[in-house]
Amino acid sequence: MEKYRAVPQGYMTVGELAKKMNTTVRTLQYYDKEGLLSPSAQSEGGRRLYTDKDIISLHQIKSMKHLGFSLKDIKSHLKLLDTPLEVSIVLMEQADRIRTKIVSLSEALTTIEKLREETLQMKSVNWKKYAYIVTSLQMKNEFYGVIKHFDDNTLDHVRDHFGTENGVEITNSMNSLLRELTELQKDENPPESLKGQAIAKAWWDVVIEFTGGDMSLLPNLIKFTENKNNLDEKWAETWLTSEPYLQKAMEIYLAKLEINPFDIGEDEQ
Numbered sequence: 001m002e003k004y005r006a007v008p009q010g011y012m013t014v015g016e017l018a019k020k021m022n023t024t025v026r027t028l029q030y031y032d033k034e035g036l037l038s039p040s041a042q043s044e045g046g047r048r049l050y051t052d053k054d055i056i057s058l059h060q061i062k063s064m065k066h067l068g069f070s071l072k073d074i075k076s077h078l079k080l081l082d083t084p085l086e087v088s089i090v091l092m093e094q095a096d097r098i099r100t101k102i103v104s105l106s107e108a109l110t111t112i113e114k115l116r117e118e119t120l121q122m123k124s125v126n127w128k129k130y131a132y133i134v135t136s137l138q139m140k141n142e143f144y145g146v147i148k149h150f151d152d153n154t155l156d157h158v159r160d161h162f163g164t165e166n167g168v169e170i171t172n173s174m175n176s177l178l179r180e181l182t183e184l185q186k187d188e189n190p191p192e193s194l195k196g197q198a199i200a201k202a203w204w205d206v207v208i209e210f211t212g213g214d215m216s217l218l219p220n221l222i223k224f225t226e227n228k229n230n231l232d233e234k235w236a237e238t239w240l241t242s243e244p245y246l247q248k249a250m251e252i253y254l255a256k257l258e259i260n261p262f263d264i265g266e267d268e269q
Contacts, residue, residue, distance in 0.1 A: 200253035
């Protein structure tokens with residue numbers, strides 16, 4: 001028994017090291033298992049024994065862990081940091097990683113806060129819409145709020161016919177055209193003017209791109225825009241002032257082409 005208790009001079013047991021370094025025996029055992037900090041020796045009774053050199057290594061491990069290094073990174077650097085320059089380089093690299101994480105976490109927090117606002121405005125839980133809203137936020141689509149008003153058929157159409165990135169481009173195109181419409185009205189360009197008809201053509205092109213030529217989607221889209229509560233605040237004011245002008249310009253444009261966009265929808269009904 002005396003032999004088991006004997007600890008050579010200059011060594012300490014795992015319990016003594018844990019107490020001195022304000023950690024736990026279980027943590028030190030885990031570091032040993034992972035090859036991060038193995039004992040310098042074993043007693044005749046099989047007890048783990050550590051030295052002051054191990055204390056220095058443990059200081060490094062605890063410091064790097066506190067600075068956000070993974071155990072894998074700590075393990076790879078433990079025996080390679082012999083000069084202040086080497087330490088400085090490793091710290092600089094870790095600082096860059098942390099900055100990247102901060103940006104990512106900040107974006108995630110913003111997405112969470114905006115998604116929470118949208119969910120509170122929806123009448124029921126709909127993870128399909130949640131997913132589209134999150135993706136739209138990631139794509140920097142400022143009109144993400146409109147998604148909560150889409151029915152499932154429209155969402156499925158968007159998913160099946162083009163990706164979210166194209167959807168953002170279409171939304172941005174519509175927003176840009178609405179701004180141009182506002183300027184045309186300010187300059188008193190009538191809907192039948194060359195500029196008015198150019199806007200009508202561009203709008204029709206966007207409609208065709210969005211629907212994929214499926215005119216049966218138009219009635220739902222028109223009903224959607226007729227309900228002013230469906231419109232995002234950023235878009236509502238511009239749309240309300242531009243809609244009459246756009247409607248007139250579109251009537252003239254489609255009449256010239258002899259197109260009735262509701263033919264398909266009426267036949268199916």
